[in-house]
Amino acid sequence: MTGAPIDFYFDFSSPYGYVAAHRIEALGAELGREICWRPILLGVVFKTTGQTPLVSQPLRGPYHVNDLQRTARRLGIPFQLPEGFPLATMAAARAFHWLDGKSSAEAKKLALALLNACFADAVNITAAETVAGIGAKIGLDATEILAAIADPANKEKLRQVTDDAIAKGVFGSPYFIVDGEPFWGNDRIPDLRDWIVSGGW
Amino acid sequence: MTGAPIDFYFDFSSPYGYVAAHRIEALGAELGREICWRPILLGVVFKTTGQTPLVSQPLRGPYHVNDLQRTARRLGIPFQLPEGFPLATMAAARAFHWLDGKSSAEAKKLALALLNACFADAVNITAAETVAGIGAKIGLDATEILAAIADPANKEKLRQVTDDAIAKGVFGSPYFIVDGEPFWGNDRIPDLRDWIVSGGW
Numbered sequence: 001m002t003g004a005p006i007d008f009y010f011d012f013s014s015p016y017g018y019v020a021a022h023r024i025e026a027l028g029a030e031l032g033r034e035i036c037w038r039p040i041l042l043g044v045v046f047k048t049t050g051q052t053p054l055v056s057q058p059l060r061g062p063y064h065v066n067d068l069q070r071t072a073r074r075l076g077i078p079f080q081l082p083e084g085f086p087l088a089t090m091a092a093a094r095a096f097h098w099l100d101g102k103s104s105a106e107a108k109k110l111a112l113a114l115l116n117a118c119f120a121d122a123v124n125i126t127a128a129e130t131v132a133g134i135g136a137k138i139g140l141d142a143t144e145i146l147a148a149i150a151d152p153a154n155k156e157k158l159r160q161v162t163d164d165a166i167a168k169g170v171f172g173s174p175y176f177i178v179d180g181e182p183f184w185g186n187d188r189i190p191d192l193r194d195w196i197v198s199g200g201w
Numbered sequence: 202m203t204g205a206p207i208d209f210y211f212d213f214s215s216p217y218g219y220v221a222a223h224r225i226e227a228l229g230a231e232l233g234r235e236i237c238w239r240p241i242l243l244g245v246v247f248k249t250t251g252q253t254p255l256v257s258q259p260l261r262g263p264y265h266v267n268d269l270q271r272t273a274r275r276l277g278i279p280f281q282l283p284e285g286f287p288l289a290t291m292a293a294a295r296a297f298h299w300l301d302g303k304s305s306a307e308a309k310k311l312a313l314a315l316l317n318a319c320f321a322d323a324v325n326i327t328a329a330e331t332v333a334g335i336g337a338k339i340g341l342d343a344t345e346i347l348a349a350i351a352d353p354a355n356k357e358k359l360r361q362v363t364d365d366a367i368a369k370g371v372f373g374s375p376y377f378i379v380d381g382e383p384f385w386g387n388d389r390i391p392d393l394r395d396w397i398v399s400g401g402w
Binding site: 045048049050051052057058059060062063066067070073074166169170171172182184185187188191201 | 246249250251252253258259260261263264267268271274275367370371372373383385386388389392402
């Protein structure tokens, strides 16, 4: 790897985060940049920005449901919104940060499994038991995951990552920061690429 | 021209609308699609969506000021925010719709002159006199423009275009509709192009 990592902020309840999660590692591999996955709680961010979940908004909601469907079709990945969307994702994010402390590669595998369950299979991933069950399917220990989700240290870690994101200006998902430059949105991944390749403009 | 027109909704106070106004006619020429410029009042739209002006929002504001600067640099067009931004743009939009009833080519020239005054030269274009003065600089009759801005028929026309936009789902600026498919944002112009070229996906 050459160059600083690309920070990839997302919420497990973010459909554009799901889409980006399927694209960003290929970009990192192409450009020789590590991708640091940083799941956050967008609900906490929204208290700072006064935003509300996109899909619940008049006019903006229906537009984005259509846009997500066509974006997923174009990328060749399945997409549907889960039951009860938007979801509370503390359990998923805590499990991620716990595992990330041991292996970022394993944590990314868990993140993709959770996002795919949510947005390909329309599973509501809010419950700790659901997160543990999805972890078990990829070979993790469900009991360990449940303990990690309940562990105050992982709650605190998630709080810190979210606060740190807000301090860095993160207000949406996905949100990327590379070499100090922020890019918001799945649709800005080509710009992010061009920025790195060209060294900025 | 072949194919249906591309509807181009924007507010004269929208910096991304300004950027898009500098790009969209080239796309129309390339694809053989007429561009129908439809200035609206985004403040009225925001009453429906509950949004607030982007640049005033915590976290989102500073991000977008930076994004606008880098977007303009990349496209090679000047950019600065005018005094008093965001601006009330009834006068500009009424003048446009009045002139559009006589000549869409002339109306587009006026629109570009207004947008350039606002975002290249940082002129606050709210006042009818300012709009008339900018029109005079491109050869229009300032007195006629002032009369048009005060004419209830042009107020009504602007109200209709804005209401029609909301009915079609328009919630931001720039917002494009082609062949029934909506695209929001300057950054989606490449998607809009690909959609037309491919016939959709």
